Amino acid sequence: MADLTHFDAKGDAHMVDVSDKAVTARIATAEGYIKMTRETFDIITEGRAKKGDVISVARLAGIMGAKQTSSLVPLCHPLPITKVSVDLTPDPDLPGLRLSATVKTTGQTGVEMEALTAVSVTALTVYDMAKAVDRAMEIGGIRVKLKDGGKSGRYEAT
Amino acid sequence: MADLTHFDAKGDAHMVDVSDKAVTARIATAEGYIKMTRETFDIITEGRAKKGDVISVARLAGIMGAKQTSSLVPLCHPLPITKVSVDLTPDPDLPGLRLSATVKTTGQTGVEMEALTAVSVTALTVYDMAKAVDRAMEIGGIRVKLKDGGKSGRYEAT
Amino acid sequence: MADLTHFDAKGDAHMVDVSDKAVTARIATAEGYIKMTRETFDIITEGRAKKGDVISVARLAGIMGAKQTSSLVPLCHPLPITKVSVDLTPDPDLPGLRLSATVKTTGQTGVEMEALTAVSVTALTVYDMAKAVDRAMEIGGIRVKLKDGGKSGRYEAT
Amino acid sequence: MADLTHFDAKGDAHMVDVSDKAVTARIATAEGYIKMTRETFDIITEGRAKKGDVISVARLAGIMGAKQTSSLVPLCHPLPITKVSVDLTPDPDLPGLRLSATVKTTGQTGVEMEALTAVSVTALTVYDMAKAVDRAMEIGGIRVKLKDGGKSGRYEAT
Amino acid sequence: MADLTHFDAKGDAHMVDVSDKAVTARIATAEGYIKMTRETFDIITEGRAKKGDVISVARLAGIMGAKQTSSLVPLCHPLPITKVSVDLTPDPDLPGLRLSATVKTTGQTGVEMEALTAVSVTALTVYDMAKAVDRAMEIGGIRVKLKDGGKSGRYEAT
Amino acid sequence: MADLTHFDAKGDAHMVDVSDKAVTARIATAEGYIKMTRETFDIITEGRAKKGDVISVARLAGIMGAKQTSSLVPLCHPLPITKVSVDLTPDPDLPGLRLSATVKTTGQTGVEMEALTAVSVTALTVYDMAKAVDRAMEIGGIRVKLKDGGKSGRYEAT
Numbered sequence: 001m002a003d004l005t006h007f008d009a010k011g012d013a014h015m016v017d018v019s020d021k022a023v024t025a026r027i028a029t030a031e032g033y034i035k036m037t038r039e040t041f042d043i044i045t046e047g048r049a050k051k052g053d054v055i056s057v058a059r060l061a062g063i064m065g066a067k068q069t070s071s072l073v074p075l076c077h078p079l080p081i082t083k084v085s086v087d088l089t090p091d092p093d094l095p096g097l098r099l100s101a102t103v104k105t106t107g108q109t110g111v112e113m114e115a116l117t118a119v120s121v122t123a124l125t126v127y128d129m130a131k132a133v134d135r136a137m138e139i140g141g142i143r144v145k146l147k148d149g150g151k152s153g154r155y156e157a158t
Numbered sequence: 159m160a161d162l163t164h165f166d167a168k169g170d171a172h173m174v175d176v177s178d179k180a181v182t183a184r185i186a187t188a189e190g191y192i193k194m195t196r197e198t199f200d201i202i203t204e205g206r207a208k209k210g211d212v213i214s215v216a217r218l219a220g221i222m223g224a225k226q227t228s229s230l231v232p233l234c235h236p237l238p239i240t241k242v243s244v245d246l247t248p249d250p251d252l253p254g255l256r257l258s259a260t261v262k263t264t265g266q267t268g269v270e271m272e273a274l275t276a277v278s279v280t281a282l283t284v285y286d287m288a289k290a291v292d293r294a295m296e297i298g299g300i301r302v303k304l305k306d307g308g309k310s311g312r313y314e315a316t
Numbered sequence: 317m318a319d320l321t322h323f324d325a326k327g328d329a330h331m332v333d334v335s336d337k338a339v340t341a342r343i344a345t346a347e348g349y350i351k352m353t354r355e356t357f358d359i360i361t362e363g364r365a366k367k368g369d370v371i372s373v374a375r376l377a378g379i380m381g382a383k384q385t386s387s388l389v390p391l392c393h394p395l396p397i398t399k400v401s402v403d404l405t406p407d408p409d410l411p412g413l414r415l416s417a418t419v420k421t422t423g424q425t426g427v428e429m430e431a432l433t434a435v436s437v438t439a440l441t442v443y444d445m446a447k448a449v450d451r452a453m454e455i456g457g458i459r460v461k462l463k464d465g466g467k468s469g470r471y472e473a474t
Numbered sequence: 475m476a477d478l479t480h481f482d483a484k485g486d487a488h489m490v491d492v493s494d495k496a497v498t499a500r501i502a503t504a505e506g507y508i509k510m511t512r513e514t515f516d517i518i519t520e521g522r523a524k525k526g527d528v529i530s531v532a533r534l535a536g537i538m539g540a541k542q543t544s545s546l547v548p549l550c551h552p553l554p555i556t557k558v559s560v561d562l563t564p565d566p567d568l569p570g571l572r573l574s575a576t577v578k579t580t581g582q583t584g585v586e587m588e589a590l591t592a593v594s595v596t597a598l599t600v601y602d603m604a605k606a607v608d609r610a611m612e613i614g615g616i617r618v619k620l621k622d623g624g625k626s627g628r629y630e631a632t
Numbered sequence: 633m634a635d636l637t638h639f640d641a642k643g644d645a646h647m648v649d650v651s652d653k654a655v656t657a658r659i660a661t662a663e664g665y666i667k668m669t670r671e672t673f674d675i676i677t678e679g680r681a682k683k684g685d686v687i688s689v690a691r692l693a694g695i696m697g698a699k700q701t702s703s704l705v706p707l708c709h710p711l712p713i714t715k716v717s718v719d720l721t722p723d724p725d726l727p728g729l730r731l732s733a734t735v736k737t738t739g740q741t742g743v744e745m746e747a748l749t750a751v752s753v754t755a756l757t758v759y760d761m762a763k764a765v766d767r768a769m770e771i772g773g774i775r776v777k778l779k780d781g782g783k784s785g786r787y788e789a790t
Numbered sequence: 791m792a793d794l795t796h797f798d799a800k801g802d803a804h805m806v807d808v809s810d811k812a813v814t815a816r817i818a819t820a821e822g823y824i825k826m827t828r829e830t831f832d833i834i835t836e837g838r839a840k841k842g843d844v845i846s847v848a849r850l851a852g853i854m855g856a857k858q859t860s861s862l863v864p865l866c867h868p869l870p871i872t873k874v875s876v877d878l879t880p881d882p883d884l885p886g887l888r889l890s891a892t893v894k895t896t897g898q899t900g901v902e903m904e905a906l907t908a909v910s911v912t913a914l915t916v917y918d919m920a921k922a923v924d925r926a927m928e929i930g931g932i933r934v935k936l937k938d939g940g941k942s943g944r945y946e947a948t
Contacts, residue, residue: 004201004212005290008875013215013846015853017873019815019894025493032297043162054162056369056487057171060376061232063489064548068230072279073286074219074854078870080552082582083491085482104493106582108872108896113286116297120278121230123300128231128271132163135305135313139190139274140298142281147293155293166401171372173379175399177341177420183651211846214645218850221647222706232380236396238710240740241649243640262651264740266398266422320517320528321606324717329531329688331695333715335657335736348613359478370478373487377548388542388595389602390535390696394712424714424738429602432613436594437546439616444547444587448479451621451629455506455590456614458597463609471609499809527688530803534692537805538864554868556898557807559798578809580898636833636844637922645847664929675794686794689803693864704858704911705918706851745918748929752910753862755932760863760903764795767937767945771822771906772930774913779925787925 006075015075021108026149029102030115032142033094034123040134041095044126055088055097058125062086065121066103066114079107079114086118088126096137099123100145110152112144164233173233179266184307187260188273190300191252192281198292199253202284213246213255216283220244223279224261224272237265237272244276246284254295257281258303268310270302322391331391337424342465345418346431348458349410350439356450357411360442371404371413374441378402381437382419382430395423395430402434404442412453415439416461426468428460480549489549495582500623503576504589506616507568508597514608515569518600529562529571532599536560539595540577540588553581553588560592562600570611573597574619584626586618638707647707653740658781661734662747664774665726666755672766673727676758687720687729690757694718697753698735698746711739711746718750720758728769731755732777742784744776796865805865811898816939819892820905822932823884824913830924831885834916845878845887848915852876855911856893856904863907869897871904876912886927889913890935900942902934 005016036044044054063084070078083104088097101118103111123139130137147155163174194202202212221242228236241262246255259276261269281297288295305313321332352360360370379400386394399420404413417434419427439455446453463471479490510518518528537558544552557578562571575592577585597613604611621629637648668676676686695716702710715736720729733750735743755771762769779787795806826834834844853874860868873894878887891908893901913929920927937945 003291004287006212006215006287011211012875012877013211013850013853014875015871015873017894019872019896053169053171053369053372054164056372057164057232057376060373060487060548061230063487064232064380064545065230067544067552068226070857071854072219072223072226073283074215074222074850075283076286077872078857078868080554080581080870081489082493082551083489085486085488087486104491106493107870112289112293113282116282116285120282120297124271124274124278125231125233127274128234129162129164131270133161135270135302136315137301138298139278139300140296142297143295144293157294170401170403171376171379172401173397173399175420177398177422211843214843214846215850218645218706218847221645222703222854225702225710228383229380232376235398236383236394238396238712238739239647240651240709241647243644243646245644262649264651265396319607320603322528322531322603327527328717328719329527329692329695330717331713331715333736335714335738369485369487370480373480373548377546380548381546384542384546386699387696388535388539388546389599390531390538390692391599392602393714394699396712423712428605428609429598432598432601436598436613440587440590440594441547441549443590444550445478445480447586449477451586451618452631453617454614455594455616456612458613459611460609473610527685530685530688531692534689534803534864537803538696538861541860541868552868554870554897555805556809556867557805559802559804561802578807580809635923636919638844638847638919643843645843685801685803686796689796689864693862696864697862700858700862704851704855704862705915706847706854707915708918744921744925745914748914748917752914752929756903756906756910757863757865759906760866761794761796763902765793767902767934768947769933770930771910771932772928774929775927776925789926 018108023108024149025106026110027104028112028115029146030119031145032099032119032123033096034126034137034139035094035096036134036137038095040130045090054129058122059086061125062101062118062122066118069114069117073113076113077109079105081105086122110147110150112147176266181266182307183264184268185262186270186273187304188277189303190257190277190281191254192284192295192297193252193254194292194295196253198288203248212287216280217244219283220259220276220280224276227272227275231271234271235267237263239263244280268305268308270305334424339424340465341422342426343420344426344428344431345462346435347461348415348435348439349412350442350453350455351410351412352450352453354411356446361406370445374438375402377441378417378434378438382434385430385433389429392429393425395421397421402438426463426466428463492582497582498623499580500584501578502584502586502589503620504593505619506573506593506597507570508600508611508613509568509570510608510611512569514604519564528603532596533560535599536575536592536596540592543588543591547587550587551583553579555579560596584621584624586621650740655740656781657738658742659736660742660744660747661778662751663777664731664751664755665728666758666769666771667726667728668766668769670727672762677722686761690754691718693757694733694750694754698750701746701749705745708745709741711737713737718754742779742782744779808898813898814939815896816900817894818900818902818905819936820909821935822889822909822913823886824916824927824929825884825886826924826927828885830920835880844919848912849876851915852891852908852912856908859904859907863903866903867899869895871895876908900937900940902937
């Protein structure tokens, strides 16, 4: 059975040694969604033009959240992030917002945790801003869509 | 149509004024899950006893994450948290881990964002620790289960 | 000659003891501006509608910055902020943006440092977003406009 | 008309991709001032020798503030800072303190935001320490004095 | 045998619930030392007057460190600190510096962790500043000297 | 007499310029201990199996603490840490826990401050978790055991 790399031979947690890994260009994209009532969906998507922009606040929170990843995830390495973008796309069929985050670095380890953190913080911020009108919103579908660069090669979700 | 409280009359984002809200005991519980392959599930749940404890690392990350909520969610108020607990329950039918976080405060605003953040950071940490064996894990079902205290009264998810 | 309260009898810096000060409602407003070329001014103010909203990004940064005040200013007390709002008003005569931040708390010490920090971070963020087109922008006029609540009474800048 | 680099074609804010920029030695110097009454000026400058050193506390705050830049300015890249120095020079004609900060890195993007942040936090700290004797202090003249390294070449303020 | 309060009945770590504890005035003092060679001691203590003040930099770091306690110690509650003071006293017999930190709050739980953290960060900062001349410095004797306020009553180290 | 590198010719503190230092593989190990009563020692070491794992919580806190070093120690450079491991070894003769932390980076300056910080935060966390049964625990013996990489060569404590 495969082993978890974050534990040593004694079973103690540690930060994996990446000292000898190559410094390469790395990219990761994560996705997710936040589901809401039709009424909340209408308020948020109309609001974009007229009443206040939930989407741009949440996007910014996601970008800033990516930079906090190594403070939040205990065994995650600090990384010099070179790019973060976050997209929120209204999906009337959900109804809700489809979230996507792409992070790049030139470093010794991948950035999928940064992309997943960006998506999570984006979703939490949408919840925070719309919770006064809808407490039952649900965050889901958070997963890695794409990861490339580094020794383990390209991964794309099916 | 209801209004979003985080925007003023001009549509500009601001932190809602809670100065005049009563200081009351408040509690919130959030839940979620992380779904994985059967093999990953076995590694994590066996690992608890033998090889290294993903679950206790993730629990601690969730508790610490709750304390960072107001730094992560832009319009969220800083709060003197009085209790955080995080539970991870293996569910072989998922297969994966069911996550739950309960946060309490005595303050002027609710703690559902802290509970949701605890669940999110717990899930991200499980992903980080098991990603070497399973990149396709999915985080979902994140929502508020219970919220009580404060003017808006008790809310329980159906 | 008046003494600086942040130093003890030996001249050593310390955080002033506010344990015995009353918990009262407190408010502070700070202001400032960022001056730029006419061309930059036009890009930012037009951009609001069409190309990307510098003003809403900077407002959010200012609000989040207010929450970091006690981490940035060494002898500043941590405070449960109950409200932050930040305004950026285009002033074609400057040309540039007039900045204003209002912070409230119910606590044992004032929030003028939080308001000043909000204005400063707002200005820095405008600079960051427009620096590709204008490196000569200047930040100035940062001062306390209003402070109220607490033993020392109301202060209004002349 | 020039475009703002922090917005994509849709007008959404993002962190600029610097992945393909060269890793070069970069330096930036920013300046500013804090203006005060003559009496406050005398207290601070005398205090240096006798009663407690506002200037050294503020210098340290500025240095530490530079390290928080990418947490404060939403679209700013995290950078491995290799040097920070902050100077505060009493100017009896202001009266007040002239502030200057120089930051260096070997990285893919410039450090003018770090230098501006250092100056801003230095000024805020002076305000905090002297506010008990002078609420009307004003922070101004914050701008980039020098920027060098990187593709865009040397910039010196006129 | 007594139980550890940070674990629940299942043995899982959690943040202790202090919701029902009284809000009272609390104080704690911690102490420690950093031992060095005679030459290093002379440099630091002379330096106070002439060459650069290790002691005032370390004092400030300790004060700021106290404010980060709940971010560093996983199960520690965030607290509205109302006072921090840190003292460093040269002891030629050690030779080295005797450290002491006193923290106050009006809250639901004690501040001994804040006082211990202040002493630890003060000691680390002295090490950092003098490490170029003395790598063998040793930090020790870190303990709680006094704790008062709250249900468990006064504690004084013997 | 040797000079302290963190002060310039005027005696002002600054962050040492490491821009021209080589990027090399660097490692540091620090050690320390926390001494406690026999009863506390028994609770913690038995607890490992049965009641809740103080040791694994403290290890994780130490690892996360290493990542906060440059925020805590004022003149310390931010570094891309590539590995952290923390060990806690029960020593019945102390009685207490022997602590050790090893940190690696590929950078322009050493990681002994990160290793010392990891040991300190680990010790503080043990104190926090056991303080309900033993307030008289003492943290000591914190020093650099090994440092290698970089111009100044290998150092081993005697």
